[in-house]
Amino acid sequence: MxxxxxxxxxxxxxxxxxxxxxxxxxxxxxxxxxxxxxxxxxxxxxxxxxxxxxxxxxxxxxxxxxxxxxxxxxxxxxxxxxxxxxxxxxxxxxxxxxxxxxxxxxxxxxxxxxxxxxxxxxxxxxxxxxxxxxxxxxxxxxxxxxxxxxxxxxxxxxxxxxxxxxxxxxxxxxxxxxxxxxxxxxxxxxxxxxxxxxxPAITEPTVKDALVKIEGIGPKIQELLYGAGIFTFKQLSESKSSDILVILTAAGPRYRVHDPASWPQQAALAFENKWDELNKWQDEHKGGKL
Amino acid sequence: MHKESDIRQPLIFGDKSYKQITDDVVKPVFGKANKYWWIVFSLSAIIAVWGVGCIAYTIGTGIGVWGLNSTVGWAWDITNFVWWVGIGHAGTLISAVLLLFRQKWRMAINRSAEAMTIFAVMMAGLFPLMHMGRIWNAHWIMMPFGIFKNQFGTLWVNFNSPLLWDVFAISTYFSVSLVFWYIGLIPDFATIRDRAVKPLQKKIYSILSWGWTGNIKAWVRFEEISLVLAGLATPLVFSVHSIVSMDFATSVIPGWHTTIFPPYFVAGAVFSGFAMVQTLMLTARKVLNLEDYITVKHHEYMNIVIVITGSMVGVAYLSELFIAWYSGVEYETYAFLNRARGPYWWAYLFMMSCNVISPLIFFIKKARRSLIISFIISIVVNIGMWFERFVIIMSTARDYLPSNWDMFHPTFVDIGIFIGTIGIFFTLFLLYARTFPVLALNELKTILKSSGNNYKNGTVINPLIASKPAYANSDDLTKIEGIGPVISGLLNEMGIYTFKQLSLIDPINIKLKLDSQGSRFRTHEPKTWPNQAKMANEQRWDELKKWQDELNGGKAN
Amino acid sequence: MGDSHTTTVMNLEDKFVFGGKLKTFTFILMAIGVISLVALVFGAMSDNHGENDAHQSKTELSANHESSDPRVAHTESHGSHVAHEVSESTHHDGSTRLWTNLLINSFFFFGIAIAALFFMSIQYAAEAGWSTVLKRIMEAISSYIIPGAIPLAIVFIAASLHWNHIYHWMDPDVMDPTSEHYDRLIAGKKPFLNQYVFWGFSIFFVGLYIFFQRMFRTRSLQEDKEAGTKLHMSNFASAAGFLVIFGYSSVVLSWLWIMSIDTHWFSTLFGWYIFSGIWISCLTAMILIVLYLKRNGHMPYVNSSHIQDLGKWMFAISILWSYLWFSQFMLIWYANIPEEVTYYIPRLFGEYKSLFIGMFLVNFIFPTLLLMDSANKRSPFWLTFVGIFIFLGHWMDAYLLITPAVAKSGFEFGFQEIGLMLGFLGVFMFFVFRSLSKANLVVKNNPYLDESINFHL
Structure with missing residues (x-):
């Protein structure tokens, strides 16, 4: 065998x-x-x-x-x-x-x-x-x-x-x-x-934000974040980028290249519905890198 | 993994992962040599060829072609022998003593330092062999098995002679260093083997890696043999140069017979060896692009070793001088005055200024961290240490009978052989640098997480252990049912300080940690802690309270 | 987020109270010491009557004794040594016995204290992290430098005032060409062996030791209150400076204080030999103190890895000491030069033979064999067992450095010797534990503390 x-x-x-x-x-x-x-x-x-x-x-x-x-x-x-x-x-x-x-x-x-x-x-x-x-x-x-x-x-x-x-x-x-x-x-x-x-069982909330709107987050990473209990822009904006890194690195080496430093800031803008500002920011920062 | 203080400087720079370390280290093996390598290599090779020529001439003609005479019987060759053996001491010291002292900076330099040891001891061994004159009879000293006989019985070597002690010491040192070096190399050769694509290359490295597998038991044995060999090699390093010093010190010749010789020779050997390692490493980091691994901090540490051993040598010089006077023995006093004021005063001046004065500059931090000053001093020290041996050996140029006094003049063969050994040494080292993993891959990888810059500054975070926040931001973890102050401390040790972190962690990690603390924590069950922490993090205190009432000691029913 | 609290990894408040049984024990030891001292003083006084005759008879007695041993006679007759060698060999009379014993114990415990200062400096200069939790113990031992200097000073003052004849060269007769006791060799050493140099170097270097001891201690206490790396950086610089000073001073003081007792004899290695001896004694004392404190529930942050590392040090420095002992002995034995072998004749062939060989075997074989296994390096039982033996062994080394030099033959070893040693031990323990009780047992804000607490081999 x-x-x-x-x-x-x-x-x-x-x-x-x-x-x-x-x-x-x-x-x-x-x-x-x-x-x-x-x-x-x-x-x-x-x-x-x-x-x-x-x-x-x-x-x-x-x-x-x-x-x-x-x-x-x-x-x-x-x-x-x-x-x-x-x-x-x-x-x-x-x-x-x-x-x-x-x-x-x-x-x-x-x-x-x-x-x-x-x-x-x-x-x-x-x-x-x-x-x-x-x-x-x-x-x-x-x-x-x-x-x-x-x-x-x-x-x-x-x-x-x-x-x-x-x-x-x-x-x-x-x-x-x-x-x-x-x-x-x-x-x-x-x-x-x-x-x-x-x-650990994570209770799924009724509301989920489309985290893909954050520059740097694709559908795969969105799933990862959902899996870790981050469902909304608010939650993401309150997260520390180092905590997000933990989630990413645990998911495998190909996620290690992603730099989440700007994600909480972006999420804060999204949570406050400041979409124009966010778009402007995203245009200036390709790939969401600071 | 060892926890490291934040104030320690990183030992690996750049954004390194395990893979990146492999890539960087095997690059010289798979890649093409750059221009500098070819220049230095051709130069060394030419010198080496000249040296080999001189050696051949000596063997073919006899040692009459050398400059030694009846007064200075041990001249140029033993100076070079002791110089090379001394240089050969740093390698095993770095791999053995620094391993026992758990100095992580040794990981970047031990491989090359050990290679240097091997080559330097090979160079050293040439000189006594050549001095035998009839080199084809050299095996006589290694044949203590009574195969030579005359009419009275077996002929033996003299076990009371320090020269024979030296044969045993040097050959033991050489072979043990070689084994130590090779045992460390095997796993790294395996890395190259598994990376190689060209069939011939793969074949060669398959043979060199001896079928290394890297399973648990193999690594357990690897760690154990490294430690035990280090424990054996440490006294070995001390003994070898002590025995070299006994070639002189067991005699009754003034200036040679002095009890401090053994430890003082050891200190001098480490001193000159580290200077040579410094020279080679400063070159290697540049030529092989290893600045990320051989950092300024590494050079600073080596400079500290140089200044310490230099000071020890200084204390020994002054002790010798003082005791020569204090003893009241005229011959002893004369021998030392003659060194300073006799015909070889210039050599004495070289020795004192290069060995005692020049390293003192390393008391200044800026100088310690300056690569160019390090390079200059490392070469100055090696010149000084050569002159130290020269000064000691020239004691016999003026012995008890003034009618016997003579000077020593090296011939072109003497000089050619000495320069030639430097050429051979560098040729071997450069070939090594192109074909061997010049850094100890498997050891470097073990310190990446504790000493790598990207891990230290938090750009990369351990998958299991989140970055450690400031104490002020931590939460009171004891609010979770099942967590007391002790377990809270244990969680802190894992890098968990906040409810948020706790909510994200797989409870099995906590279970592992608790189990490792002994049986009293075995009963604790962290299953519910992440969910509790999640509630606490979201300030849902009422909900948490209610749930905790249902729970019994934090264990879900 | 929940309430913000500062969580501590481990309780760092760890106060040692010096009192109760331990304090009584040190007083009992001191009392034994006082009794022995009184006995020694009485011995000295009863021997002292008719001192003028005694000197003469002593000389004859030892002269007779030595010529009875052919090996001694052979070496002594070399060159011009005969006259002074004989006059140097005083008999172990009551007064000499009193003062040599005082010197042995003063030197031995003072040596431990300065070795602790040296060891602490090494930790600072080498940026060692693991040993941070043990720093207060090193400080406490080094604090004995000040009280320890007093008995040493008393012996030296007595020697300078010719109350004792430990330092043969202090006798003005040997330097005086017109005297019958004139000794050409000793007189040649006058530029070094004179009261000015002796006192000058002693006061200067001991002063420096005290200065550095106070400085490190003050900074360390400051570190309890103040975080940051400033103190740490200045400790690094001072330690580097101190190591240089120690490198030279330990050698010079060993010549003046110990080697000059064997006035004719000389050995370039001697300084390092003495140095390794005090170092290993200090490490042994450290281990025994740590184990005692841990046994009494202190120092929970000192784990088996720290103990194992200390055990490693004890093992390594024991071997270093043995190596230096052997290097000095073997070279002298091999070359067999008369002016050098005088040192080993009384020790290796005379009455001290068994003590001398036994001392070496205990100090070499015990740690080498028993501490080779790493499990034993962690075991409190084995560390205590070996520790006590080599502590006594190195005390015996100090005894054999001094006594045979003063009395080549006819030495006495009785309860006074042991009692006085115990008395000094009591004083030493008293000051060390008192110093330990004065501050927290761990330096709270050292930047390496975290690393040290989490140290695992």
Whole structure:
């Protein structure tokens, strides 16, 4: 069975999505990201690594091997007195062994740990990359859910979860194969919502203003604003542009380019029915940019 | 994500997103080199070829072509060796010590500084190898396995000799730095691999990226190994130059045997290394258009490190001078007076003025932030640090027997090899700058949200956390049923200060935050809070009151 | 919009009241100190009768003792050193014991205080954010500079008035070519080793320390009332200046106060060795105070990450200290030059052998092994355990810097030594906790406060 992936555009959004998935009872197999996401291993339930212990063991072996070898060479195999240093006694000759012993400890610890690291990560020259999408090494974050481990959920439920948690692209694939895109609009969302995900109910008012009259707002953004509870010019004029930005950015990267700085001002004019003034303003400011 | 004080200056300028960072950093790899690159590269390559020629001549003829003599047995070559090793210290210091100190500004410079380390240590290693004369027997020092024997038994290297310590120190340092550097590079090579379109390019970067995948466990291991390697590399940096100093200090030669040598050499190494990083970074930001990432603040920080380590070196110089007199040992006193007043007084003057006096200008803020002054001082410091080693080594030019006294005159081969190593170094660095990701991509991305200019000034807002308004504008969130002063504080931590913000947030975010605070908040259920906040925001207090009466502790029934 | 209220992220009003059991405890410690001091004074007085004879017999005694050890005799016979080395080695008599102990403790706790000032300056100059919540502790420790300077001054005045012979060079005989005790080497150091330079540098530098301590403290208290970045910027500039002053002064004072006790001996590294020693003692004191305060319900904003960072510092500076110890020792051991090895002969081969080696092992191995694991760096138990050991270990270091230099052999170590240390500890704790109780435990308007409170590793 193919694994299902959702692509996200933000590290914090994907952490939250993973959290929601786990809370809904799903098992998240993995998350692929272009940089380490702090704390996500705890959410998904992946144990911290024991590489440090391994480094300690390698280092300790290096220390013991280093000192005993030098002592054996200088004091036993070919006993030498150089510069009056008493090599026959390990303790009395020790200061001269410390530098190399230290270097050898670090050498063993560092390389031993590095080799373990490469083996555990299965990285070596010629190894095949297993990230599901090339964009996950750039600016995208892929959450992987394997239906095999989630027998209690239907595929649509899994897709629903991706959709409700902000994935902008959902696909399924096997390693090394082309992905099959699961069209976002082409599935029924009538299924049960994952248990703990609650979307705040916003009471729809009877009056809705045509927010598209504001320069910079198109039908898509109007829907977004309605969805966030901004229905009227009055509400929009009272909103802070930073709050609007929150709504826009949460909706995906393509909305990030929009600059809502002028929208509250424009909305204030519209609310006061100063259409001439608004038109004049809009003529002067193409695209609604200040 | 770390919270950062507002007064901290941004470390990433421009309107950057994760994608934009990738674009900017991989541009030199995919794009064509500009004119300046070609000019500098050709120049370096010509010098490098000349240097290689001189090295070949030395090896073919023998080190008789050098200017050293029985009095100054360790001359030009060990000066250059120590100089290069010293320069090689900044890289691992930046990647290790600054990582442990969580200095975010290191993210923009660590990759190149580490590359510089690798190349500088390679240059350093050339000199002892050449000084062996019969370079084809060089493996003897690395063969402590008793494979050489005479009629009495096995032949071993001398583990009591600081020169052998140096072999271990330098090779450990080189290999560990290389591993550290490469482990950091792998994820970034993967980025280039996934971006490359030309088949050959894709193939090359596929091999270089070792099949990096970037899943959770890989990153967990990556973070752990970075930290542990940093913890190992920090004492390693200290030990390596300490051991280099012991080449001199374990002897009984006046001017060489002084206990401050180990820490003082380390300080000097960091000093010269940072000066070289400064030189390279000032060039790189210009040639590779990285002004947004390598900012004036970065250069200021490096200048601060330079002035601190310069002052430490200054304290060490004065301690040495003072103790030479205080000890009452005539030989010791003479050695130091000879440095200042003997035939090499000019070298001493160079050392003092370049290393102790010139960095003091960085106590002035304007100078610290001036790129042109930074550039000049960085070069001056490197000249000064070369002369420091020269001064130390020339102590032997006038030893115990005046009949033995001699001067050192470098031959054209000496000069050619030294200049040549600078050429090779720059050639390697320039090639690196065209083929490697010169900034640590994966690390830069982690600091974008906390230190990026567009995030700091609020042009881009975190999808989850709204911008933080002034305290005066915040609402009393405790009016919401279910929110007490403690939870109000937690919400503030999330950047939520007003009813409006609370009304817009998905309650799952709040739930996440509460869960992260331990079990006592687990029972709190924020489901209704956004709707309550919405009412509060719209001043529908009666309605809210009525609803709250129906609710039990803010939990919808 | 609802009512506008200022919501605080966390309650920053955090007052420490110094009283009750803790205060009684410091008084008990002080009482133990006074008893020990009295015992030491009595010891000194009973030894003092017939002082003229004592000097002669002392010289003979130590001369005999030293020649019995072939290694000592060998190095001592080098060059012209014989005569003065012998005269320098006084026996550990009652008076010497009293004054060396006073010097050890005055220096040790004073060192902690100036190291706190240094550490605080580093935090300012490095624009460190995480440590902001701990600033008042650094201030409190550094406030001991003023009371701590008094016992130090008493020892120095006594030395100058020849009530004690800790500073051998203060004896005018050794500088006088006509005297039988004339010491050519010491006389050569006269331009540096004389009362004027000694007092001049001491007063000047300690004065500067006090000046900077007061300045940082005043600004910090001002910051409780006044927001903005002005104070922060001036702290940055002053801290940079102070670090330069400290860089030079700590080295010079270590030569004058400690290295000159071993009058013939010299080491260029010595200044930095002393400096790292006081730094680690200070960090240990800081950790123990933070853990104590947290245990008593203070400082809720200091989280495990802050503790871990302090643990890291303790770990790192312990290793730095060990590195400097080893660098100095190894180079002297390796070169084996007579005028240098005199320092290690009594310490490493004489009666101090086990103390000396034990001190190094405790100060190096305990923190290195026990604090290597990051979980231990967060654990109050392990930090306290290691902290107490290395605090005592570095006190022992101070003891071994001074006592063997004064009495190469025949030292006594009894309840007086421990008691006097506890007494000084009591005084130190008294002033530090009193200073802590005088202001809020966190600086309220520091621009890095938010960052510090939200600091997570």
């Amino acid at each position: 193919k694994k299902i992936y959702g692509l996200y555009n933000d590290d914090e959004v994907v952490s939250l999505a993973a959290k929601q998935a786990v809370d809904s009872g799903l098992k998240v197999s993995d998350v692929y990201s272009p940089f380490p996401i702090h704390g996500i291993e705890k959410i998904v339930g992946i144990a911290w690594t024991r590489l440090a212990i391994c480094a300690f063991i390698f280092g300790l072996s290096g220390l013991i091997i280093g000192i005993s070898f030098m002592w054996w060479v200088m004091g036993i195999d070919w006993p030498m007195i150089i510069g009056g240093k008493p090599n026959f006694s390990l303790i009395e000759g020790l200061p001269a062994y410390i530098p190399i012993a230290f270097e050898f400890t670090v050498l063993c610890a560092a390389h031993g740990m590095a080799i373990t690291y490469f083996i555990r990560n299965w990285t070596f020259p010629g190894a095949v990359a297993r990230n599901p999408d090339p964009r996950t090494t750039d600016d995208c974050f892929a959450m992987e859910i394997d239906p095999i481990y989630n027998q209690n959920f239907t595929k649509n439920q899994i897709i629903d979860l991706f959709k409700t948690t902000g994935a902008f692209e959902i696909f399924e694939k096997n390693l090394g194969e082309e992905p099959t895109h699961l069209n976002l609009n082409n599935f029924s969302s009538s299924n049960v919502q994952p248990a703990n995900v609650i979307i």
